[in-house]
Amino acid sequence: MPLVTRRSLLTAAGAGFLVSASGGAYAGLIEPTMLLGVTTYELTPPGWPDDLALDVAVIADVHVNEPYVPLARVTRIVETVNRLKPDLVVHLGDHEATNRFVRARVPPREWAAAYADLSAPLGLWTILGNHDWWHNSREIRQALDGARIRVMENEAELLDHAGKRFWLAGIGDQLAHWLGGRGTFAGEDDLPGTMAQVTTDDPVLLLVHEPDIFTQVPARVSLTLAGHTHGGQVHIPGFPNPWIPSGYGERFRYGHIVEEGRHMIVSGGIGMSIIPVRFGVPPEIVRVRLGRRTLAA
């Protein structure tokens, strides 16, 4: 067995780049503030009808603040989403956040108003994230209400898309209240109460902020959409990241996860937590194309 593997060389190269001057500029400026990609998933998960073609644009963890995610960045997000011409737009929470490096907040009414330019027949729906609860929940909720952005908190709504129906459900945040001890929180989430509102056989799309609740999501849900992890925020393949904000570490860090026939997509999101750095997980809009399409579609 070779002492130095190709993987360990790549890991060492990635770590070395990150601490170099050019790597620091990339991780602190270029990747987090300039890049914005679109990651597309096409799938027809169990319970989702083949003929229910639905395009969903997913925004997550924007963490609006000055100077790292300013109002102009929200405008760019809106323009990027509109180019995708989605049927539905969902925002998975952590609209804004603060940390020691943030110089100023962007008033919630300003970033909320920017989302008014989103164009989708089924509109924009959101849930709240842990940072929304911790820093400014009352003002954020008022701003979302004022901009007519529907906030889902342990609710399920039956939506109609081109004559076909599906449930859109969203749960309250799982880390809403810090209880004072290290890693001790009380949540606002009520998954059973939310599922109890699903009263027909139509398929279910579930919005959650933290992915950890996926272990409890019933198979009745076709697809769970989650954010919160930022894909680890720093990701070097082969280099363990102990700061992934999930009790399951790498298992729910990022991407399309399938367990026991249940599907979840975890977005890498857009903004940053704790420190203004991203590396190896560029900011992204997630596009989910559900239902099989004909070649002409």
Ligand SMILES: [Fe+2]
């Ligand atoms: Fe979060």
